[in-house]
Amino acid sequence: MKTLVVINACVREAESRTLRIAEPVIAALGKSYNVVRYDLPQMDIVPLNPRLYAQRALGEVPAWARGAASAIAAADRILIAAPFWDMSFPAALKCFFEQTSLFDITFTDNGSTCVGLCNSPKVLYITTRGMDISTGDPREQATPYLMALGSLWNLGELTVISAQNMDYSTPEEIDAKISACVAEGMAVAEDW
Numbered sequence: 001m002k003t004l005v006v007i008n009a010c011v012r013e014a015e016s017r018t019l020r021i022a023e024p025v026i027a028a029l030g031k032s033y034n035v036v037r038y039d040l041p042q043m044d045i046v047p048l049n050p051r052l053y054a055q056r057a058l059g060e061v062p063a064w065a066r067g068a069a070s071a072i073a074a075a076d077r078i079l080i081a082a083p084f085w086d087m088s089f090p091a092a093l094k095c096f097f098e099q100t101s102l103f104d105i106t107f108t109d110n111g112s113t114c115v116g117l118c119n120s121p122k123v124l125y126i127t128t129r130g131m132d133i134s135t136g137d138p139r140e141q142a143t144p145y146l147m148a149l150g151s152l153w154n155l156g157e158l159t160v161i162s163a164q165n166m167d168y169s170t171p172e173e174i175d176a177k178i179s180a181c182v183a184e185g186m187a188v189a190e191d192w
């Protein structure tokens with residue numbers, strides 16, 4: 001069975017609108033993929049600090065980070081669920097990427113530039129935004145980052161499922177937007 005790596009950066013956990021979209025999509029994909037899941041809110045991931053940086057220079061990397069980087073590199077598909085925070089995504093996700101962007105695991109170099117070592121030809125990014133900001137708006141800085149990291153790691157096509165203006169919608173409107181995104185995700189999952 002092929003492997004799906006899920007990176008869940010929904011800090012509000014049970015309250016998360018983003019997770020309300022992502023969970024049914026993950027469950028559907030779980031029928032055709034072996035799911036390896038990283039729930040970042042439960043992982044207390046820190047940025048690369050002086051101690052971790054010094055250890056990395058000696059070739060010492062936290063076991064969880066090495067394992068996650070290897071899982072990402074080997075994954076057939078990657079799904080990222082993250083709310084829109086401060087015009088991007090939560091810092092926990094950046095810390096996760098910082099810890100798992102590892103030389104000779106997720107990327108290497110060819111003597112003149114960096115070359116990605118990941119295999120996933122498709123990445124699905126699920127998000128919800130408080131303001132009325134669309135994917136690709138210059139104020140939306142999550143997708144450009146994910147595309148740039150995908151270029152470093154050799155990740156393939158990025159599909160974005162997003163709901164917006166969530167903080168200025170009625171509960172009924174929010175439910176309708178979430179249902180529409182779930183339907184979109186289910187359609188993607190069918191032949192993903």
Ligand SMILES: Cc1cc2nc3c(=O)[nH]c(=O)nc-3n(C[C@H](O)[C@H](O)[C@H](O)COP(=O)(O)O)c2cc1C
Pocket residue numbers: 010011012015016017018019082083084085086087088128129130131132133166167
């Ligand atoms: C810490 C924090 C930062 C946020 N920053 C932004 C922002 O910069 N722009 C925006 O449109 N919404 C912002 N929001 C609103 C969220 O994007 C919105 O409520 C989203 O639906 C939350 O997703 P969740 O329910 O999955 O946590 C922020 C919310 C929080 C809690």
